[in-house]
Amino acid sequence: MENKIDLILTLIVILICLFFIDITFGITLLCIWLTAMILTCSLPLLFKNRIHIHTHFSNQILEKGDTLSITFKLTNTTCLPTPLIQLELLCPDNLQLDCSSHLALSLAPYEIRLITIRYTALVRGVTTIGLNQLQLLNPLGLKSRPLLIDFTPFQSIITIVPELYPIHPSHPLILNHTGTNDGEDDLEIPHLTYHSFGEINFECRPYLAGDSLQKIHWKQSAKKNQLMVKKDLAASLGRKYLILDPLSHYALEDSLLEAFLSLGYTLYQRGIQTTLCLFENDAWHLYKLENESTLYNLQYQLASYHFITSNIPLTDRLTPLILKSNIGENGQLLIFSPVTQDMFQDTKNFFALHQRELLHISNKL
Numbered sequence: 141m142e143n144k145i146d147l148i149l150t151l152i153v154i155l156i157c158l159f160f161i162d163i164t165f166g167i168t169l170l171c172i173w174l175t176a177m178i179l180t181c182s183l184p185l186l187f188k189n190r191i192h193i194h195t196h197f198s199n200q201i202l203e204k205g206d207t208l209s210i211t212f213k214l215t216n217t218t219c220l221p222t223p224l225i226q227l228e229l230l231c232p233d234n235l236q237l238d239c240s241s242h243l244a245l246s247l248a249p250y251e252i253r254l255i256t257i258r259y260t261a262l263v264r265g266v267t268t269i270g271l272n273q274l275q276l277l278n279p280l281g282l283k284s285r286p287l288l289i290d291f292t293p294f295q296s297i298i299t300i301v302p303e304l305y306p307i308h309p310s311h312p313l314i315l316n317h318t319g320t321n322d323g324e325d326d327l328e329i330p331h332l333t334y335h336s337f338g339e340i341n342f343e344c345r346p347y348l349a350g351d352s353l354q355k356i357h358w359k360q361s362a363k364k365n366q367l368m369v370k371k372d373l374a375a376s377l378g379r380k381y382l383i384l385d386p387l388s389h390y391a392l393e394d395s396l397l398e399a400f401l402s403l404g405y406t407l408y409q410r411g412i413q414t415t416l417c418l419f420e421n422d423a424w425h426l427y428k429l430e431n432e433s434t435l436y437n438l439q440y441q442l443a444s445y446h447f448i449t450s451n452i453p454l455t456d457r458l459t460p461l462i463l464k465s466n467i468g469e470n471g472q473l474l475i476f477s478p479v480t481q482d483m484f485q486d487t488k489n490f491f492a493l494h495q496r497e498l499l500h501i502s503n504k505l
Contacts, residue, residue, distance in 0.1 A: 187276060190218045191287055195270060195294045202261040204303040212255040216247035228273035234263035234300060261300045264394060264443050270295030301443045302397040307406040344368040378471040379413040385477030386419040388447035392478045395504045397442055400476045405435055417461060424461045454479050455487045462494060473498045
């Protein structure tokens with residue numbers, strides 16, 4: 141707008157010179173002004189289809205907190221310097237740019253310029269990033285000319301998955317401790333006995349015919365003067381069922397999702413049988429963690445998981461899950477829910493009537 145005002149004022153000065161001061165001088169200024177206008181307006185036409193752009197995305201799946209890089213390669217194929225080129229970048233709410241979403245630059249003759257920007261993942265979800273606009277600015281600021289019509293090749297769909305964080309193998313939930321994590325008092329970690337070989341969840345027993353030689357613990361065998369093998373206690377802990385309450389609670393949704401997946405992954409790594417229970421499409425679905433691909437598929441799937449708003453009590457939400465299968469009969473149930481401890485007590489009593497133990501997790505582990 142300021143450039144347009146300056147042009148109008150310049151034209152007024154030229155007209156004053158033309159009619160009131162010196163007609164020859166006024167005509168000279170008018171010719172110079174018109175020539176400048178014609179050149180600046182036609183200059184962007186010289187660069188049409190002569191500025192090439194290529195885009196490279198480093199990856200398309202991120203965990204919360206990860207960084208994604210995008211590299212733009214701009215090439216000027218002409219022998220003239222370009223006017224100002226403006227790039228406008230997409231900046232969704234669940235990603236943070238390390239720079240402004242509007243960039244401006246010019247290219248020297250035959251110059252190749254690489255521009256790298258970085259996004260940081262803030263919140264899980266599926267979103268689109270990349271180039272939103274690329275235009276060549278008029279030197280006088282009268283009108284910009286878009287260099288691209290279709291921006292789809294320069295954009296990419298990015299999936300931000302819930303974070304998997306490590307949980308110590310001595311955590312009470314892994315060792316079948318019956319405490320609860322209600323967001324106020326942390327779980328009390330029971331005293332652990334560390335064997336001389338420094339491993340948790342393992343004890344030694346005498347070697348039996350058919351045992352794998354890889355299980356033999358040679359230090360313990362030397363002390364006992366007989367072959368001793370490591371006995372895996374994970375099998376004795378029973379199957380654990382992790383249940384994600386679909387009730388919407390914006391402040392806790394991501395924390396519960398991350399705790400849900402992280403505990404499942406840790407249990408799987410420790411060799412403990414684990415089943416994840418998800419409420420999707422108005423029904424409960426069970427996923428047995430028999431390999432890592434199952435967990436990673438769930439992690440990808442939960443990037444776009446939608447919680448529900450409901451006035452139905454927690455007990456009624458979980459009743460179809462109990463009626464659907466015999467979950468928890470020979471194992472332990474852990475519910476990841478934003479409900480308070482007082483509201484959870486009724487649900488716990490209901491499960492006790494069905495001879496099932498239910499633990500409550502309402503925040504990050």
